[in-house]
Amino acid sequence: DVKVTQSSRYLVKRTGEKVFLECVQDMDHENMFWYRQDPGLGLRLIYFSYDVKMKEKGDIPEGYSVSREKKERFSLILESASTNQTSMYLCASSLPGKTYEQYFGPGTRLTVT
Amino acid sequence: KQEVTQIPAALSVPEGENLVLNCSFTDSAIYNLQWFRQDPGKGLTSLLLIQSSQREQTSGRLNASLDKSSGRSTLYIAASQPGDSATYLCAVQGSGSRLTFGEGTQLTVNP
Numbered sequence: 610d611v612k613v614t615q616s617s618r619y620l621v622k623r624t625g626e627k628v629f630l631e632c633v634q635d636m637d638h639e640n641m642f643w644y645r646q647d648p649g650l651g652l653r654l655i656y657f658s659y660d661v662k663m664k665e666k667g668d669i670p671e672g673y674s675v676s677r678e679k680k681e682r683f684s685l686i687l688e689s690a691s692t693n694q695t696s697m698y699l700c701a702s703s704l705p706g707k708t709y710e711q712y713f714g715p716g717t718r719l720t721v722t
Numbered sequence: 723k724q725e726v727t728q729i730p731a732a733l734s735v736p737e738g739e740n741l742v743l744n745c746s747f748t749d750s751a752i753y754n755l756q757w758f759r760q761d762p763g764k765g766l767t768s769l770l771l772i773q774s775s776q777r778e779q780t781s782g783r784l785n786a787s788l789d790k791s792s793g794r795s796t797l798y799i800a801a802s803q804p805g806d807s808a809t810y811l812c813a814v815q816g817s818g819s820r821l822t823f824g825e826g827t828q829l830t831v832n833p
Contacts, residue, residue, distance in 0.1 A: 613765070644823075649731070651726070651826055652766075652811070659819065667820065699766070708815055708819045709771055713766045713767075715763070715764050716763065716764065
């Protein structure tokens with residue numbers, strides 16, 4: 610059974626903290642994605658990675674960075690969390706050339722106070 | 723830039739009704755369109771994928787259609803059940819390696 614896991618289901622952080630969201634997939638997928646989901650806005654792509662140490666900005670990269678040191682792990686970093694980064698964060702992975710076949714993790718609901 | 727819009731934002735129906743969810747997109751140059759289901763607090767599960775050359779796809783009580791030239795897709799759910807209650811999202815894939823999602827329709831089917 611294919612699986613994408615995210616390190617936390619719920620996370621509460623304070624403004625200004627550095628926050629790491631971790632995503633791990635066990636399908637040997639090259640592509641990995643980070644989205645945020647907000648009511649009325651759907652899913653918006655933050656960053657994606659098409660190989661180890663490779664990354665590309667999505668539609669809303671401001672305030673975020675990413676790290677992909679190993680194929681199975683893709684981390685989203687909030688250098689200095691702000692209240693407007695309170696959201697649901699979803700990670701996904703896919704094979705190259707099969708962006709339409711993304712497997713999603715359960716999500717991390719981050720609250721920044 | 724591709725934009726995807728879903729109507730309605732929320733829908734509440736009694737069990738047994740047939741219903742239609744709508745999705746529209748601004749750029750007709752797509753490779754495919756996909757409908758997803760999301761249960762509360764969970765990730766997305768793909769329901770139906772329609773390639774740009776196709777007009778519709780069916781899976782059980784679900785039927786999705788695609789009219790690429792007009793930038794529209796519909797998801798038809800027959801004989802709705804309480805277990806169909808979820809948020810339904812459509813997404814299109816354009817020329818890049820990314821999906822563009824709509825805002826979603828939150829469906830509630832009442833017993």
